[in-house]
Amino acid sequence: MIEFAAQKALHTAEGNIRLDVAFRVAAGEFITLFGKSGAGKTTLLRILAGLTEAEAGRIVVDGEVWFDSDAGIALPPQQRKVGFVFQDYALFPNMTVRGNLEFALEDGQDKQLVDELLDLTGLTELQGRKPVALSGGQRQRVALARALARKPRLLLLDEPLSALDGETRLRLQDEILKLHRLFGITTLIVSHDLAEVFKLADRVLLLEQGRIAQDGKPAEVFAEHKASGKFTFTGEVLEIAPNDVVFAVSVLVGNQIVKVIATAEEVACLAVGSKVMLLSKAFNPMLLPLR
Amino acid sequence: MADFQAGGADHPDLLIVGVPLAWWLAFTRCRLKAVAETLVSMPLVLPPSVLGFYLLLAFSPQSALGAFLDSQFHLRLVFSFAGLVVGSVIFSLPFMVQPLQAGFQSLPASLAEAAYTLGKSRRQTLFRVLLPNVKPALLSGIVLSFAHTVGEFGVVLMIGGNIPGETRVASIAIFTEVESLNYATANFYAGVLFAVSFVVLMTVYLVNKRYLRPT
Numbered sequence: 425m426i427e428f429a430a431q432k433a434l435h436t437a438e439g440n441i442r443l444d445v446a447f448r449v450a451a452g453e454f455i456t457l458f459g460k461s462g463a464g465k466t467t468l469l470r471i472l473a474g475l476t477e478a479e480a481g482r483i484v485v486d487g488e489v490w491f492d493s494d495a496g497i498a499l500p501p502q503q504r505k506v507g508f509v510f511q512d513y514a515l516f517p518n519m520t521v522r523g524n525l526e527f528a529l530e531d532g533q534d535k536q537l538v539d540e541l542l543d544l545t546g547l548t549e550l551q552g553r554k555p556v557a558l559s560g561g562q563r564q565r566v567a568l569a570r571a572l573a574r575k576p577r578l579l580l581l582d583e584p585l586s587a588l589d590g591e592t593r594l595r596l597q598d599e600i601l602k603l604h605r606l607f608g609i610t611t612l613i614v615s616h617d618l619a620e621v622f623k624l625a626d627r628v629l630l631l632e633q634g635r636i637a638q639d640g641k642p643a644e645v646f647a648e649h650k651a652s653g654k655f656t657f658t659g660e661v662l663e664i665a666p667n668d669v670v671f672a673v674s675v676l677v678g679n680q681i682v683k684v685i686a687t688a689e690e691v692a693c694l695a696v697g698s699k700v701m702l703l704s705k706a707f708n709p710m711l712l713p714l715r
Numbered sequence: 716m717a718d719f720q721a722g723g724a725d726h727p728d729l730l731i732v733g734v735p736l737a738w739w740l741a742f743t744r745c746r747l748k749a750v751a752e753t754l755v756s757m758p759l760v761l762p763p764s765v766l767g768f769y770l771l772l773a774f775s776p777q778s779a780l781g782a783f784l785d786s787q788f789h790l791r792l793v794f795s796f797a798g799l800v801v802g803s804v805i806f807s808l809p810f811m812v813q814p815l816q817a818g819f820q821s822l823p824a825s826l827a828e829a830a831y832t833l834g835k836s837r838r839q840t841l842f843r844v845l846l847p848n849v850k851p852a853l854l855s856g857i858v859l860s861f862a863h864t865v866g867e868f869g870v871v872l873m874i875g876g877n878i879p880g881e882t883r884v885a886s887i888a889i890f891t892e893v894e895s896l897n898y899a900t901a902n903f904y905a906g907v908l909f910a911v912s913f914v915v916l917m918t919v920y921l922v923n924k925r926y927l928r929p930t
Contacts, residue, residue: 510828514825514829516830518847530834
């Protein structure tokens with residue numbers, strides 16, 4: 425159980441805003457922080473990890489006070505027991521894959537966990553390699569395994585998959601989910617990718633201008649109408665082509681392009697690049713714009 | 716000759732002082748940073764004899780610091796080998812600190828932050844993560860400051876004097892020999908100094924090259 429409240433002035437590219445958020449997280453939840461760049465997502469994660477200090481607020485994790493501006497408490501990151509996966513992975517170039525994981529262990533901790541994590545992430549064969557000799561996806565796996573080696577209470581991922589190609593991304597999403605379920609660890613991930621949000625998270629915190637604009641299940645937060653389709657996907661409109669009286673809309677869903685027939689009325693609120701929810705009812709697929 | 720002795724005694728000391736100082740300068744947001752940086756770099760522009768002169772004043776038993784060191788630790792830094800080492804550590808500091816500081820600053824901030832979130836202290840992070848990843852900078856710091864220690868003249872003459880077998884360094888020995896027109900001896904000293912410096916630098920550069928090669 426996490427109780428989080430923090431305020432801090434942020435200097436972003438779009439000017440100064442004030443980060444002011446408060447929320448609670450239940451144990452074992454998987455939460456996505458979603459929002460435009462400069463909305464304060466990364467800062468929020470860093471405040472939680474103790475890498476950035478909030479001006480005011482209170483953070484309590486499982487009854488332990490990590491930060492309390494009134495009481496003058498601010499635990500350093502070393503004492504917070506979080507696993508943090510950085511956007512640039514931050515692997516130690518001087519250590520092998522195995523060395524990176526072993527470095528993360530606490531004094532006297534059983535090394536068996538390292539073997540287990542290497543096995544779980546499919547890195548056993550690569551354990552003797554240095555990070556320079558790994559692909560992007562492999563580096564990301566090492567970062568993930570390393571973050572879990574200390575048996576943290578929280579797993580924090582700062583846009584971990586943004587630099588990877590589509591296919592690797594999908595595979596790593598599965599891996600993150602697998603590890604999340606296996607360890608039952610409370611996880612917060614910063615993401616820009618709608619499909620990722622829908623696939624991974626139980627709950628989304630939508631950040632706008634440093635505030636939580638919406639909080640709920642992905643489908644509730646992103647769809648303006650409640651959908652009751654049998655299958656739902658999220659995608660991006662690639663092309664809208666007139667076709668007699670109707671329109672053929674090409675939608676990118678995952679790695680596939682789907683052509684959907686839509687009426688002029690439906691197309692009116694779509695544009696190339698719009699995020700949409702594609703849902704299939706008993707007969708025909710429908711497109712719903714997402715915010 | 717006291718030269719390579721000084722060079723040798725210098726280096727551990729220079730590392731002990733230089734590494735934490737470079738680390739502090741690279742990451743501090745303290746307002747005194749600019750002052751500290753300037754002081755460290757002063758020996759680059761100041762004539763060596765100026766620094767030597769001030770050290771001579773500071774370490775002389777008549778001064779407060781010199782008297783304190785003498786009475787408390789029986790340490791007399793003027794005209795002694797120990798004083799020579801102290802003088803050349805200060806004098807060579809910028810050559811060690813500047814490459815190291817630049818090296819630390821070139822590392823992504825997330826590297827140290829990752830180590831902190833993994834529960835590692837600053838010291839563990841410095842020695843196991845940061846320092847091993849700035850090896851080329853460390854080596855060039857060692858090479859530059861070594862070369863500098865061997866070649867120095869002004870500080871050494873001021874504070875160490877010219878005591879044979881104690882504080883006479885090669886560069887001063889050469890000067891002395893030339894002054895008394897012993898060109899053959901001067902030539903011999905100069906040749907030895909040249910050859911040894913060449914071998915040392917060459918070795919370090921070769922080792923450095925091996926480190927820089929991606930594995």
